[in-house]
Amino acid sequence: MLKKALSAVTWLCIFIVAFVSHPVWLQKSPKRKTPGQLKVAACCEEVKGLKAQIANLSNLLSELSQKQEKDWVSVVMQVMELESSSKRLEVRLTEAEGKYSEINNQIDIMQLQAAQTVTHTSADAIYDCSSLHQKNYRISGVYKLPPDDFLGSPELEVFCDMETSGGGWTIIQRRKSGLVSFYQDWKQYTQGFGSIRGDFWLGNEHIHRLSQRPTRLRVEMEDWEGNMRYAEYSHFVLANEMNSYRLFLGNYSGNVGNDALFYHNNTVFSTKDKDNDNCLDKCAELRKGGYWYNCCTDSNLNGVYYRFGEHNKHLDGITWYGWHGSTYSLKRVEMKIRPEDYKH
Ligand SMILES: *[C@@H]1O[C@H](CO)[C@@H](O)[C@H](O)[C@H]1NC(C)=O
Ligand SMILES: *[C@@H]1O[C@H](CO)[C@@H](O)[C@H](O)[C@H]1NC(C)=O
Ligand SMILES: *[C@@H]1O[C@H](CO)[C@@H](O)[C@H](O)[C@H]1NC(C)=O
Numbered sequence: 001m002l003k004k005a006l007s008a009v010t011w012l013c014i015f016i017v018a019f020v021s022h023p024v025w026l027q028k029s030p031k032r033k034t035p036g037q038l039k040v041a042a043c044c045e046e047v048k049g050l051k052a053q054i055a056n057l058s059n060l061l062s063e064l065s066q067k068q069e070k071d072w073v074s075v076v077m078q079v080m081e082l083e084s085s086s087k088r089l090e091v092r093l094t095e096a097e098g099k100y101s102e103i104n105n106q107i108d109i110m111q112l113q114a115a116q117t118v119t120h121t122s123a124d125a126i127y128d129c130s131s132l133h134q135k136n137y138r139i140s141g142v143y144k145l146p147p148d149d150f151l152g153s154p155e156l157e158v159f160c161d162m163e164t165s166g167g168g169w170t171i172i173q174r175r176k177s178g179l180v181s182f183y184q185d186w187k188q189y190t191q192g193f194g195s196i197r198g199d200f201w202l203g204n205e206h207i208h209r210l211s212q213r214p215t216r217l218r219v220e221m222e223d224w225e226g227n228m229r230y231a232e233y234s235h236f237v238l239a240n241e242m243n244s245y246r247l248f249l250g251n252y253s254g255n256v257g258n259d260a261l262f263y264h265n266n267t268v269f270s271t272k273d274k275d276n277d278n279c280l281d282k283c284a285e286l287r288k289g290g291y292w293y294n295c296c297t298d299s300n301l302n303g304v305y306y307r308f309g310e311h312n313k314h315l316d317g318i319t320w321y322g323w324h325g326s327t328y329s330l331k332r333v334e335m336k337i338r339p340e341d342y343k344h
C-alpha cells in the first residue's frame with residue numbers, strides 16, 4: 001500500500017516537473033537574433049515578393065478574364081451557330097420528311113401498279129382520283145394513274161383533292177402562284193401544261209377522256225380579301241378534239257352568287273391560234289387565254305394572273321363576272337371533277 005502511494009507520488013513529481021518544463025519544450029531552437037535593419041529588409045523583400053506575386057496573379061486574373069470574355073464570346077457564337085445549324089437541321093428534316101412521304105407515295109403507286117397488272121377488269125381499274133379514294137387513298141396530293149390498255153389511257157400524273165366535300169376530285173386546273181402563263185396555243189391546251197403542284201391545265205384530251213363517264217365539275221375561287229366561293233355543276237362533258245372540246249354543263253349550285261360559266265355552256269374551245277368563238281373579235285387574244293369563249297366572257301378562269309394591287313383593273317384577268325365583276329382578277333382558282341355517281 002505504501003509502496004503504491006510512493007510510486008503515485010513519484011509519478012506526480014515527474015508530471016509536475018514535466019509541466020513546469022513545458023514552455024522550454026515548446027520553445028523551438030532559439031531564434032536567431034537579427035538586427036533591426038535586416039529584419040526590415042527581409043520584410044520588404046517579402047512584401048515585394050508578395051506584391052510581385054499579387055501583380056502576377058492580377059495579371060493572370062486579367063488574362064483569365066480576357067480569356068473568359070473571349071470564351072464567352074466564343075460560347076455565344078457557338079450558341080448562335082448551334083441555333084442556325086439546328087435551323088438548318090430543321091430544314092433538312094422537313095426536306096427529309098417530304099422525301100419520305102414522296103417515297104411512300106411512290107411505294108403506294110408501285111403497289112397500285114402491281115394491283116393493276118393483276119386485275120384487268122374495268123371495274124377495278126384506277127381511272128381517276130375517285131377510284132383512288134374508293135381504294136382508301138385519303139391524302140390529297142400527286143398520284144400517278146397507271147396506264148390502262150383496257151381503257152386506252154396513258155400514264156398520267158394527277159393531283160387529287162381527297163378532302164373537299166367528300167374528296168375523290170381530280171384537279172383539272174389550278175391558278176395560285178401566277179408562275180405559269182396560260183396564254184398558250186391549241187397544242188399546249190390539248191396536251192396540258194404547267195406544274196402539277198402549282199399552276200396547270202391538265203390538258204383537253206385528258207379532261208375529255210376523264211369526262212367520258214357522267215361527271216360533276218366543281219370550281220373553287222378565292223379573292224384577295226381571303227373570301228372563298230364555289231360553283232358546282234351536276235353534269236360536265238368536254239367533247240373530243242373533232243368537236244373542238246365543246247363544253248356541256250348541267251345545273252349550277254354553289255355560293256358564288258351567279259353562274260358565270262353558264263354563258264359558256266355549249267361553246268367550243270378557242271386559243272390564240274384557233275379562233276372558234278362566237279364573236280367577230282378574237283376573244284382568246286383579247287382575254288389572253290384558252291377557254292370556251294362565247295362573245296367573249298362571263299368568266300375567264302384561264303386569263304392572266306394579276307397580283308394584289310394589279311388585280312382590279314383588267315378585262316383579261318382571272319374573272320368571274322357574277323362575283324367581283326369583269327375587271328377583278330381572282331387570287332386562287334381550282335377546277336376539279338369527279339363521277340356523278342361518286343359515293344363517299
Ligand atoms: C509570374 O509567375 C511566373 C510563373 O510562376 C513567372 O515565370 C513570372 O516571371 C512571374 N511574373 C512576375 C511579374 O512575377
Ligand atoms: C336541272 O334542273 C332541272 C329543273 O330542276 C331538272 O329538270 C334537270 O333534270 C336538271 N338537270 C340535271 C342535269 O341535273
Ligand atoms: C347546256 O347546253 C346544252 C346544249 O344546248 C343543254 O342541253 C343544257 O341543258 C345546257 N345546260 C344548262 C344548265 O342549261
Ligand SMILES: [Ca+2]
Pocket residue numbers: 275276277278279280281282283
Ligand atoms: Ca372570233
